[in-house]
Amino acid sequence: MGLFHRKVNHEAPLMVEKPGFSVKLPRQPSTLAPEGTYTNADLDPTLPNQRTWGAVTWWTFWVSAAMDSTAWQTGGSLVGIGLDIKHSLIVVLVGNCLIAVPIILNGAIGSQLRIPFPVAARASFGVYFSYFPIISRMILAWFWFGIQTYNGGSAMTQALRAIWPSYNNIANHLPASAGFTTKDMLSFFIFSVVQLPFFFIGPNKLRWFFMAKCIIVPATALGMMGYLVHASGGGGPLVAQAPTATGSDFSKAWLLSLASVMGNWATLAVNAPDFTRYASSTKAQWMQFPAIPICGLFICLTGIFGASASTTLYGGEALWSPFDILAQWDNRAAVFFCAVGWMVGGIAGNISTNSISAANDLVTLFPRYINITRGQIITALIGGWAMVPWLVLSSALSFLNFMSGYSVIMAPMAAILSVDYWLVKKRAYHVPELYDPRGIYRYEAGFNWRAVVTVIACIAPNLPGLINAVNPDIDVGNISWYYAPGFITGYVPACVLYVALNFFFPHFPTLLAAAVTADDVDTTVEPVQDGSWDGKSAGQDYEMGQIPEQQHHVNY
Template identity: 45%
Template sequence: MPIIEKPHWTVRVEQPESAFAEGNSRWTNKDLDPVPRHARKWGVTSFISYWISDAFNAATWQFASSIIAIGLTWRESLGIVALSFFIISFVIALNGAIGVLHHVPFPVIARASWGFWGSYLAIISRAILAIFWFAIQNMNGANSVRVMIAAIWPSFATIKNGIPEAEGIDTPTMVSFFLFWLVSLPWLCMHPNQLRWLFMIKSVVVPVAWIAILVWALVSTKGEGDMWDQKATITGSAYSWAFLSSLTSVIGNYATLSVNQSDFSRYSRVSVKWQLIYVPLLPLIFTFISFIGVAATSAGAVKYGTIDWDPMALISNWPSRAARFFAAFSFALAALGVNISANSLSAANDLTALFPQYINIRRGQLLCAVLCWALVPWKILASAGSFLNFMAAYAIFLGPIAAIMVTDFWVVHHARYDTLALYQRHGIYAYTAGCNWRAVVAFLVGVGPNLPGFIQSINPDIDAGVGARPYAFGWLLGFSATALVYVVLELWVAPPRDTFIQRSVLPDEVYDAQGGVDEGVSVESGGEGEKGGWKERMSRIL
């Protein structure tokens, strides 16, 4: 009889022979290597559906609520949302374009500007944020599932609670949390190329459901409601500071994706110029969704006498059980999609970069799901308002990180990176002991002015006085200050001349040299003959 070898599971991840590893798996694995041509599945439709999917979530619905609460009107709140996403869309597009050109994820791109060991500062910062928000988004999904179950089984919400009140969660919510978490697991095992179908489905189902809610809001109240006639309750300098702080708050919600857009754009099979579609697309989509939140909340106030910015509280008032179920389902699907796109995949790429010998994207997402329970997000939401302030304020660290990445690629290096060197620890991006001190200095300069306000936001008992003012526009200040200092250090004070190359080295050149790329697929433009001025370089890229 033939001997049948039993499959065995190993702690180390699969690492086929890599053209980039140099025999050292410390800095890469299959999921960190540049995406080869045959694995680039994302087209224009995939990216549009991805962003529509990402935009339709409860947080976007509620953007206007905090702005209106501090004294501005719904019109001003929508204007702030539009301006915020107009600003952040440029950063998302520029960082996303790096992924399209070099087909590598954020943790690998960060090595060019931070150095191999220095990049860990940026990677760990984003990983922490992604894991905590994954846990919190699971609670948002659980609340949606709870409304769905209650629509089918009305007594579910009132079943006997066997969990101590001090835990911050009851039995129905715990069951809902577990069910949402369980349904999420199969999606966490999928490759990003497969996940694009989830985003496409969500980009159809959720917008249809929410537009139906908008129609209900407008038809049922015929435009009535105090909110539509609201006037700003603050003026002068208070108005200006409220405007800036609201702008920073909205930008901060998507500061993570401004850093890690390359985690998705690396799978692009279309020209880099399509990343520019984000500039008109994002402000339109996010502002429209915020308007739905305003209209639905205003309708709820007219019909039910309460202002419910929480969509689940609003939906729970509906008499139709079928309407409650399908509306809550749309929010559950929305939470699932955004949790994967903004949190679990981000955390997975970061964990993969930190431990490439043991973690790949699939294991990283599953580890994120396990850590979700350890963080007990129901306690975070129930008792730690200051912690949520901390998480929202964390954007002051991501703004400088995004600034360093954008300026390093587009301004300092004129869009020329050596992809192979991004995997060579002692190559041109080695810097001093693996750390680019210029990036660290620029990062500290960008973060420093915001720290007094950051501390005060966590603990209101600490009065930072006028020192808290910069925090009101923390992301903008951090991004601008970091960009300026970094460019000055890199170009005039202490230029790292080894990193200034005459032309890009793109991954397809390396794959072609190794014979590891599909035949019959053309090499993307932008890798050859890239000497010349800035305008010539940009024309070749676009």
Template identity: 40%
Template sequence: MRLSRPRLRVSQPRSAFAEGNARWTNRDLDPIPKHLRKWGAASLIAYWISDAFNAATWQFASSIIAVGLTYREALAIVALSFFIMSFVIAANGAVGAIYHVPFPVIARASWGFWGSYVAIVSRVILAIFWFAIQNVNGGNAVRIMLGAIWPSFLTLPNGIPDSQGITTNGMVGYLIFWIIQFPFLCMHPNRLRWLFVVKSAIVPIAWIAILVWAFVAEKGGGNLFAQQKADVSGSKYSWLFLANMTSVLGNYATLSVNQSDFSRYSRVSPRWQLLYVPMLPIIFTFISFIGIAASSAGQAQYHLSSIPWDPMVLMSYWPSRAGRFFGAFSFVLASLGVNISANSLSAANDFTALAPQFLNIRRGQILCALLSWCLVPWKILESAGNFLTFMSAYAIFLGPIAAIMLFDFWVINHRRYDVLALYQPWNPRYRYAGSVGWTAGVNWRAMVAFLVGVAPNLPGLINAVNPAIEVGSGVHPYQFGWILSFVATAGVYLCLSWWFPAQETQIEQAVLPDEIYDGTGAVVEGLDADEQPNVRVESADGENNVKYGSQSSAEKVV
């Protein structure tokens, strides 16, 4: 058997969308045809349950308490934040469910072909950061599992300086977790839905068991539930409330823009996206409550001077080796699922859009995994304060991007996009040239709105990165950065789009991908390794082209 040599360029069979256009698309960026839309309602629900059960959600409320607020305020912040975010996720996710294209392609409609790179690069950087953060969480869970099997592992001599925020056994756990998730990075998203189903069945059971332990070990759940007042008051209380709310919003700000990366595989009505509005606040608040109860019980049970807001620290005190092993395993599975669903696939779609001739989703995920090592993420998670600072920084760039995409689709263009024009840079539809030729390919309205949304947060961001730089009251806008950037960007973008309308993008009827796929006769020849049918199309000039799609009743066999 002769093995084919690996190729630098990815496979790019010709399609109705990629014809003469390899610079802007490949097979993974083309709209998903009917036969590959395998995500039903159950898959979408399992995906979100899977995504919610992760260490960061556990840490939301407990890390808020660690900086001075009570458990009531912590739960209120989580519930309110996800109630707000659920509307944005549902609205932007519906675009993917209608047009079956990923975030980088949808961004071309509101930003222009070249302007979309601002949104793409912003998201890919942040996705790699969060991928690295979840690697640390998963690595810590692996370390606890190994310690349960081999107790002396936890006492290995540490050869890493304390200033780095990680130990030798922690680095071993990080490496093992990185290796464990590697095979999943090579899977097609349609196959990954089974990972989310398995996780949504196993992890909730394990965490509910931890919740039961918390109330059994310490009747009443520990001392945190007896706390009546926050440690701060007045204006400091208000700013701290907003800062923590921004941190929670920042954690899922990425999914406010990348939900279409998964909803594009949906075979059910886009209305199913509305399910997120009641579901997300309930699920995420419940998980945060588990984190509060377990952290509170752990502090009381083991007579700790501080709250063990990190679940790995909490489990390290458990006397049962079996309990530590299976508890940590649930966090390994939790981190694995969310790292792929929220981070590696997002980064992969962005990398694919940046270099479609050389990168596809599989290669993009591998590249994300390799780059994550460069970010030393263990230093970000060194303390509760650093964790919240990172999450706040995460939010201020994605709030404007989400606002522009949401209002462009639902308000400015009245839910009508031309999906074929999103793949044709020569088409005037989304060139945004107008009367100013030098802006071709860039929607200047989106650029201005983005800068207006981000600019007020920059002094606070600078101070957060380097507290030695004094910015005075300039720190306050940053403390509610996501809300400020989202609202400011939406207002500016709507005004500019109404005062200086882009007439070329206004169409009377949407152009959907199925209309393009079914517009030419075709016959399925076979399946390739990714279950992608190769369809031969006879064009008007008699040339045989290859297209992805489903057969229609009017197809002509060639």
């Protein structure tokens, strides 16, 4: 629809008014949501002709998702806080293998039931409490959008100074507290303008742009790494370098690095159904398990070797950002093409994993007023500017703190989705009921208190460590070590606690013997709405997994 929709004058059908802005969007039809529910048709289960993601698609998806400047920075920042190449590679491999587990477990919800994350979350969180993980993911998508846009602005600076060297001499009129210079702000603005038109193009029409990224960005990363390693005397001396951190500092750096690597994909561990719903079969999404660590290791490896080589070439601390490295180069052609390569990666990554995701969340929250295009524009304004991404990227340590920090927030949500589907409800979701705000997944007033308790209990212990990471001057004692592993200390305890609560306090209406998918429902037949089921039947009514026919669309 875009920002505007066409108004038709029914009294004179041959006369069509000019497009006009409408704050409220027209209602979209849904095949499963009951009458009177304002929803978004994009949240419906995917149709058979939309299920096209096979093994090759999953590889290209992860190549596209992993290949950007933030992944280079993740690898480079590990060296920047004191790890050597060998330990950095181990951390990257272990972290990506571990985070692949919840991504695949939660991805099964989408590949088997064909529903997106906002709908799947209702089964475990409740109709209204599901807004909490949706909003959390949206905020983090805004942060990531800002980081990618700031990186694009940094690439724009290098591209412009390669064309006009005098661009590098723009005087700064901003105070030091601003976190960036006048030149940085100008580049950030220019890149934002260049990126803006892509929001008005559907993702399917941009597939060739995404495919180009899969070629351009790996070539850029390999080219930069190859030059740096060759210029520094080869890979041998770099591999032989010892870690600069020792003792407890080394242990802390190792754990913080592991948390940051896993935090890089923490959002996908939660909203994996948004992508796996398009899988060509229930088994196709398992191809992610080798794809995630291999693709993640490749791009991080280029950043690790690049940062290590920079210490030999330029002296001083490791240059963990590719844009700091480009700033050292005098070859204007090399600088320009590398900068353009990183800009392509930033735009494609922002659209595929940040702006579209945040826009979908906004559509879920405000279906009357926001569509995908409006959601992307709001994301550009809030994520690009209000989230001040230049402060997050001020140093390698602050970047890693941000990465590990938000992972402890997302981890309990990913855990609840995983164990609810696999252990508590044993993959038996009733998909049509997920679309009914008065159905069995309403729980108590729209909140599953088991999920509420789990989220609070598993996030709270990590808060002191998060506070200390943000402001090291605040002493929180040894509890910061509990926070250090990040995603792990949020995910594992949440799995145990949520399963325990459901074991001792089961919610019988949602415990079914078999799943009911959208394919099992004849949407051409009106559902029974006599309201005779009161939702308080004893547990034995559900032992056979049979939902009373009149249960659909009940009034609680």
